[in-house]
Amino acid sequence: MPELPEVEALRESLVDRLVGDRVRRVVVRDHRLRRPIDRRALDGLVGATVRAVERRAKYLRIRMDGGRSLVVHLGMSGRLVSAPAGPPALHEHVTWTFASGRTLRYRDPRRFGLVYVVGDAAIDRHPDFASLGVEPLGRDFDAAYLRERAAGRRGPVKAFLMDQRVVVGVGNIYASEVLFRARVSPRRRVGTIGPERWGRIADATRAVLARAIDAGGTTIRDYVGGRGTTGRFQAELAVYGRGGEPCVVCGTPVRRTVMAGRATYACGRCQR
Ligand SMILES: [Zn+2]
Structure with missing residues (x-):
């Protein structure tokens, strides 16, 4: 399943290929996803030019002129690829053709992903975005923020870190890596964590996610530009998947x- 670092790597790979290009045609071959694709809304972007490619949590947001954004979430198995024109791949849900002749293709064999259009003025209130926590590499994420959000809560710190309403992007693999680096037990109750440990957890979260983004993520990343390489962070995991091996x-x-x-x-x- 693509995690935040993989989506960020995908975003970076798409910026140069999409920004400034204009949508000439869109073909929806299969509308079945976690929510059905609204063909008319996608048709409404024909003629629009891509202004920016952004990411919020695991949502890719392609900002178009006219105050609208195309939002893509890869779900479990979605792949978004910028490629030269050519015949559709198996399970290809949507094909956008741009003025440059390049295409953008979304395919998703398991159909847990999302593709939709939302107005920029309404995106912060959209149910997918409204309750998202802060970005781990953003300015608002630090020890003080974690302490404040943990106040009055019970439960183990691992579950707290993986709560997307607190901070986005810390999936199961990264939670183990962050807590190892912070030298904090995943079972430790959040109520027993003091400022010094929260500081280590905040620093470790930033470090682990930044490193994972640099390495192109942890899982297979052949949905990035169709290059078929593997995210190199896999080789840097300190504890995840290493049960029984020496620390x-x-x-x-x-x-x-x-x-x-x-x-x-x-x-x-x-x-x-
Ligand atoms: Zn050890």
């Missing part, structure tokens, strides 16, 4: 447990 810091075997149904990796000695 890279102290040599104690890494422990794999299950929290809220998700695999969780930690060093019982380094993380408290």
Whole structure:
């Protein structure tokens, strides 16, 4: 499943290819996604020019002139590729053809993704966007923010970090990596975390996600520009997927447990 770093890598790969180009034609071959594609809304963007390619959480936002944005969420298996003109791929839901002759293609075999148009003035109130937490690499994310949001809450810090209403983009793999780097146990209750630990958690979150973005993400990234390479962050995981192997810091075997149904990796000695 694409996570925030993969979507950011996709965004970066699309900026140069899309900005300034004008939509000449759109073909919706299959409207079935998590919510059905509104063909008329997509048709409404024909003639519009791409002004910017942005990202909010795991939503890609392609800003068009005329005050509208095309929003794409990759769901579990969605792929958005900028490619030369050519026949449609299997499971290709939408094909946009631009004035330059290039195409933008969305395909999604499992159909959990989203493709829709929203007015820029209404996007912050849209149900997909209204309750999103802060961006982990944004200005509002720091120890003070985490402390404030944790006030009065119970539950383990891993679940708190993965709560998208608090901070976006910390998926299951990154949560284990962040807490290892911060030397905080994933099971530690948020009410017992003081300013110093929150500082380490904030720093580690930024560092892990920034590094993952630089490396192009953790999972297969062949939806990026059709290049078919693998995100290099996979090779840098310190604890995730390394159950039983020695901790890279102290040599104690890494422990794999299950929290809220998700695999969780930690060093019982380094993380408290
Ligand atoms: Zn250790």
